[in-house]
Amino acid sequence: MLIEIPAVLDAAGIAEVRGVIDEGEWVDGNVTSGHQSALAKHNTQLVEASPAARKAGGLILDALGRTPLFIAAALPHSIYPPLFNRYQGGQAFGNHVDNAVRIQRGSNFRIRSDLSATLFLEDPESYDGGELLIEHNFGTQAVKLPAGHMVLYPASSVHRVAPVTRGRRTASFFWLQSMVRDTESRQLLFGLDTAIQQVAQTLGHSDETVIRMTGIYHNLLRKWTDL
Known part of the structure; x- marks a missing residue:
C-alpha cells in the first residue's frame, strides 16, 4: 500500500x-x-x-x-x-x-x-x-x-x-x-476506517450503522494488534 x-x-x-x-x-x-x-x-x-x-x-x-x-x-x-x-x-x-x-x-x-x-x-x-x-x-x-x-x-x-x-x-x-504487523490486515483496516468516515459524513457518527461499523473496526484492530 x-x-x-x-x-x-x-x-x-x-x-x-x-x-x-x-x-x-x-x-x-x-x-x-x-x-x-x-x-x-x-x-x-x-x-x-x-x-x-x-x-x-x-x-x-x-x-x-x-x-x-x-x-x-x-x-x-x-x-x-x-x-x-x-x-x-x-x-x-x-x-x-x-x-x-x-x-x-x-x-x-x-x-x-x-x-x-x-x-x-x-x-x-x-x-x-x-x-x-x-x-x-x-x-x-x-x-x-x-x-x-x-x-x-x-x-x-x-x-x-x-x-x-x-x-x-x-x-x-x-x-x-x-501496531498491525500484517500488511493485508492493515490495508483492510485502513479501507474500513475510510468507509466509516465517509458514511459518518452522511449519516452522522451517532447513526446505528456507523456505530456497528466502528465496532467491527475496533474488534478487528483488537484481533490483529501486535504490541
Whole structure:
C-alpha cells in the first residue's frame, strides 16, 4: 500500500524545519547504510545525533501526531527518529530494500521496519530528477511531491531515488513499526476506517450503522494488534 499524505507540514512548519537543518552539519549519507545500501547510495545526510536533527525530527513527529490520515494508514506503534538527506550534482540512491530492523545508535531503541516514509522538504520545481521510485505489484511508481507532503510505503519494497541533475532535493525519511504487523490486515483496516468516515459524513457518527461499523473496526484492530 502506497499512500500520499498531503500537508504534514504547512508553509510555516517547512520554514521552521528548514531553518534548523540548513544550519546543521551534513556528512556522507552512508553513515546509516547497511552493506547493500552502501554500494548504491550517494548523498549527504544531517548528522543523526546532532541537536539540529533531534530538534527538526521532534517538529516532524509533532506534526505527524496532528495528521489523522497518517495515523489511520500507519497505525503507528513506534517511529524511528526522523533523519534528513540531500541529493544534488547527479547524486542518487540505487535499488535497495530497507533493513528489517532499525536500531538507533547508542541506545536500546529498535523497531521492526514495517513502513518507510519520505517527507519532501523542497519545492519540486526547484530541482530536476530526484523521484522516489517504488516497485510494487502493479509496476514502478514515481513519487515527487510538494514540500510538506509525505509518502508512506512498505519498507519491504524495492525502491530507489533517481539522480538529481539540477538543484537540490532535501527530504526527511524514517521508518515505523505498526501496531498491525500484517500488511493485508492493515490495508483492510485502513479501507474500513475510510468507509466509516465517509458514511459518518452522511449519516452522522451517532447513526446505528456507523456505530456497528466502528465496532467491527475496533474488534478487528483488537484481533490483529501486535504490541
